[in-house]
Amino acid sequence: MEVIKTVDLGFTYPDGTTALRNIDISVSTGEMVAILGANGSGKSTLFQLFNGLLQPTSGEVFVKGLRVEKKNYKAIRRMVGMVFQDPDDQLFSNTVKQEIAYGLLNMGVTKETIPETVGWALSVVGLEGYEGKSPYALSGGEKKRVALASVLAMKPELLVLDEPTASLDPKGVAQLVRLLKKINNELNVTMIFAAHDVDIVPLLAEQVYVLNKGRIKISGATNDVFSCKEIIRSNNLRLPRVAHLVELLQRDGFSTPSELPMTIGQARRLLESETENHGVDRHDDQDI
Ligand SMILES: Nc1ncnc2c1ncn2[C@@H]1O[C@H](COP(=O)(O)OP(=O)(O)OP(=O)(O)O)[C@@H](O)[C@H]1O
Ligand SMILES: [Mg+2]
Structure with missing residues (x-):
């Protein structure tokens, strides 16, 4: 089953910048897929079209067969968990507990179950006992983990991660790679992530799409794509x-x-x- 599919998707910002053109992407249940591309190639824009934060200028997006449009936003936002590139764009509550509880309350989860779910999500990301801390008083890497915990708590079917390892220390990167693998394997969560750190890509992703100036330049199985060394380098990436x-x-x-x-x-x-x-x-x- 296709969890996410885009059909000839295009997007132009109100100032006239065309960020995406003719994007056809398909991710099936349980897959882990990487979107690679230089700064400004359109990765974050693409992700915001997955749950209706932005609306396509042309083409369509489907989540489990449901078209991403206003009448379906509620159902789609339950299925698609989005972890933003910059955690400061995501975190807004006074405490970590409130931050994680917010999405759960919005989903109609009963209040009694919330402390347990919050504790579970924090333990998954290795932040046990952080419930009472202010998200603003955390380090960059800790903020990233709280943002991930708040999304995981809602048990999404598709996890969209924009630069998940940015601002993590080397140990944090290794832990996150293991954590994402575990979430994918044990909770069967489908994942799509953007990354500049190409070393983590073959550890996680089975499929890769390379974007350049809003277009897909190459896609396919990870090893096949990285074997096209000249294409990788001409798109400002490295092996x-x-x-x-x-x-x-x-x-x-x-x-x-x-x-x-x-x-x-x-x-x-x-x-x-x-x-x-x-x-x-x-x-x-x-x-x-
Ligand atoms: N709000 C906006 N208004 C106008 N243009 C924008 C806006 N946000 C992004 N852009 C432009 O759209 C293009 C794609 O940007 P996007 O943020 O999607 O790239 P990215 O691949 O995520 O880059 P990075 O690796 O730096 O995060 C860029 O040319 C950028 O300047
Ligand atoms: Mg980006």
Whole structure:
């Protein structure tokens, strides 16, 4: 089942800036999809069209077959959880607890169940005990997690994450990658995210779309897209570091895996199968 689908979608801002043209995207249940593109390529604009924060200038958006239009906004906003690029655009309550409870109350959840759900959402993002803190008195990374917790509490079917790792420290990035995988696997939440950090993309996404000046330049399975090195670079992106290293070693005449690995885990598996180095003690959680 398609959770989100856009058909020939276009969007022009009131000042005449055309941010998106002819966008056809399709994400099925349980998939994790990345949208890549340089600054200003249209990623955040696209996301705001998914739940009606912006309305298409041309074309259409469907969420589980429901057209994104005013009469369906309520149903659609229940299904689509949006974590904004800048948490300051999202957080507005006096306490973390109120912040997370707000969406739940709006959904008509009974008051008695709220403390438990708030506690659950905070524990998922690793912020147990933060209920009484002011969202404004948190660090950038903590704000991001509270914004994610407030969306997760509503148990969305589709999680839309705009630059989820921006402003997180390296440990925070690794934790978030594991957390998003867990949410996807265990809660079966479909995800679409925008990222500048290409190293996390092959760890999370099965499918990738590359935007440039509002158009899709290439899309497909993550490894296939990153294997088109010239297209990646001409769209102001780069390869994951591991792939870049293997590419340089290849150029210098070293013996390297026949395929370009995109993650540390892939590199280890390829090296292990192509050399005699079987049975080494591997820890996949060292991928990041
Ligand atoms: N409110 C607005 N009014 C007019 N133009 C806008 C507005 N918001 C964004 N734009 C323009 O639309 C285009 C796409 O912007 P958008 O924010 O979607 O890009 P992005 O891919 O999310 O970039 P970034 O990686 O910097 O977050 C840019 O040219 C931007 O200048
Ligand atoms: Mg953006």
